[in-house]
Amino acid sequence: MKSDKISEAVVRRLPVYLRYLNELHHREVPTVSSQELGQKLDLNPAQIRKDLAYFGDFGRKGIGYDVSYLIEKIRQILKLDQQINVVLVGAGNLGHALSNYNAFLKDNMKIVAVFDAHTSKVGSRINNLTVQPMEELTSTIQDHGIRIGIITVPDVEAQNVADRLVASGIEAILNFAPIILKAPPQIRIHTADFTTDLQSLAYYLDNGKEEVKDAATEMGH
Amino acid sequence: MKSDKISEAVVRRLPVYLRYLNELHHREVPTVSSQELGQKLDLNPAQIRKDLAYFGDFGRKGIGYDVSYLIEKIRQILKLDQQINVVLVGAGNLGHALSNYNAFLKDNMKIVAVFDAHTSKVGSRINNLTVQPMEELTSTIQDHGIRIGIITVPDVEAQNVADRLVASGIEAILNFAPIILKAPPQIRIHTADFTTDLQSLAYYLDNGKEEVKDAATEMGH
DNA sequence: TAGATTGTTAATCGATTAACAATC
DNA sequence: TAGATTGTTAATCGATTAACAATC
Numbered sequence: 001m002k003s004d005k006i007s008e009a010v011v012r013r014l015p016v017y018l019r020y021l022n023e024l025h026h027r028e029v030p031t032v033s034s035q036e037l038g039q040k041l042d043l044n045p046a047q048i049r050k051d052l053a054y055f056g057d058f059g060r061k062g063i064g065y066d067v068s069y070l071i072e073k074i075r076q077i078l079k080l081d082q083q084i085n086v087v088l089v090g091a092g093n094l095g096h097a098l099s100n101y102n103a104f105l106k107d108n109m110k111i112v113a114v115f116d117a118h119t120s121k122v123g124s125r126i127n128n129l130t131v132q133p134m135e136e137l138t139s140t141i142q143d144h145g146i147r148i149g150i151i152t153v154p155d156v157e158a159q160n161v162a163d164r165l166v167a168s169g170i171e172a173i174l175n176f177a178p179i180i181l182k183a184p185p186q187i188r189i190h191t192a193d194f195t196t197d198l199q200s201l202a203y204y205l206d207n208g209k210e211e212v213k214d215a216a217t218e219m220g221h
Numbered sequence: 222m223k224s225d226k227i228s229e230a231v232v233r234r235l236p237v238y239l240r241y242l243n244e245l246h247h248r249e250v251p252t253v254s255s256q257e258l259g260q261k262l263d264l265n266p267a268q269i270r271k272d273l274a275y276f277g278d279f280g281r282k283g284i285g286y287d288v289s290y291l292i293e294k295i296r297q298i299l300k301l302d303q304q305i306n307v308v309l310v311g312a313g314n315l316g317h318a319l320s321n322y323n324a325f326l327k328d329n330m331k332i333v334a335v336f337d338a339h340t341s342k343v344g345s346r347i348n349n350l351t352v353q354p355m356e357e358l359t360s361t362i363q364d365h366g367i368r369i370g371i372i373t374v375p376d377v378e379a380q381n382v383a384d385r386l387v388a389s390g391i392e393a394i395l396n397f398a399p400i401i402l403k404a405p406p407q408i409r410i411h412t413a414d415f416t417t418d419l420q421s422l423a424y425y426l427d428n429g430k431e432e433v434k435d436a437a438t439e440m441g442h
Numbered sequence: 443t444a445g446a447t448t449g450t451t452a453a454t455c456g457a458t459t460a461a462c463a464a465t466c
Numbered sequence: 467t468a469g470a471t472t473g474t475t476a477a478t479c480g481a482t483t484a485a486c487a488a489t490c
Binding site: 008011012014015016018019040041042077078079080084086092093094096097098100101107109147148150171172173174176178180186188190192194195196197198199200201202203204205206 | 229232233235236237239240261262263298299300301305307313314315317318319321322328330368369371392393394395399401407409411413415416417418419420421422423424425426427
């Protein structure tokens with residue numbers, strides 16, 4: 001166990017582990033090896049062991065990892081052992097879709113407020129939350145101890161919304177607007193930009209179309 | 222110019238460059254340096270030059286890059302100089318939200334068909350497309366020459382949908398279900414999983430809360 | 443005990459950054 | 467010409483993987 005600087009790549013894999021561990025737990029599987037995890041998650045077993053070892057000695061030699069115990073530990077590491085309140089800004093289609101994922105975010109993250117700058121949206125109900133006007137942003141964030149903001153507004157408004165979230169004391173932002181947000185360095189920003197995802201996929205389309213059939217032998221399922 | 226193996230990291234930056242270049246073009250800026258690009262996109266200028274140099278000598282020493290020319294080149298590299306048809310499977314909230322992004326995907330990617338397994342959804346209109354039943358999946362993909370599939374179904378259905386997309390001749394998949402899909406290696410899969418994004422953000426929340434104020438000096442805006 | 447599997451070190455691999463000659 | 471900026475090589479940095487002693 002060492003707690004130097006954990007790389008973002010490691011941190012991003014933890015929720016992936018957690019998700020599959022939850023599935024195992026649901027199936028009442030008591031233990032799992034890095035081998036099995038690696039196979040299921042398309043990762044190198046050594047990498048998984050190393051990732052986990054950054055945070056503690058969670059496994060048992062010859063046995064593997066106790067599923068329930070590892071779930072508990074990863075949830076602690078990710079701070080999902082406490083409720084984390086989230087605010088969503090932008091009550092459009094995407095914001096609407098995300099607010100429905102509260103069920104998914106069961107691990108103690110919860111969207112507790114929704115905001116929109118447009119009066120046409122304010123007051124409408126989204127998934128038993130009432131869309132609030134931007135004027136109430138700061139007070140709501142502070143009153144509810146909201147720590148994470150999700151931005152689902154059009155790109156031209158995104159930086160302004162980010163600035164307001166930061167000014168209101170938010171600590172991290174998940175940004176769905178296709179723009180690079182600027183913020184103070186202590187604010188963590190993840191950008192979820194599926195236009196970028198989709199366009200980079202296009203690169204891998206095979207225009208040649210020749211030797212595609214040969215490669216089809218090794219099926220990974 | 223070398224065309225060995227381009228790493229995925231490089232490919233994923235290209236759409237980011239393209240997006241900002243489009244903005245510059247819109248503002249009628251004629252040329253841009255790697256320096257300026259780096260500043261705006263939070264990337265090292267040397268990295269940008271290197272990324273672009275994989276594909277050709279697009280810049281001019283002492284001048285920088287011609288915006289229009291670079292846009293043209295990147296679109297060619299990403300294969301966005303041709304129309305790429307996309308199918309979306311899963312007409313729930315998220316699918317609905319994404320189908321509205323057709324405007325965003327202006328660079329010649331187009332969602333041309335939407336499918337759902339549930340009879341309650343089939344026949345309804347989404348963004349002037351009619352939701353089709355799964356039985357028509359293969360024929361529609363083949364008739365429209367659809368090459369990319371977007372999966373927005375619940376996680377338990379995702380692998381099955383992926384298998385059917387692959388069997389229908391799709392070449393790449395953008396997966397929004399929180400699951401690791403298995404597919405033959407020649408099928409490119411990108412997973413856009415915002416529960417993972419959000420949970421990894423939680424890690425960076427500062428529970429100490431002490432020296433936050435000091436770090437707030439260097440504002441990146 | 444024998445087999446399995448961890449935690450960790452060392453080796454490898456790959457990606458980022460610095461530096462600079464070439465040149466617009 | 468002098469200043470700016472590319473393309474590219476070399477140096478650095480970091481992440482992944484292999485290997486194996488420790489041990490359940």
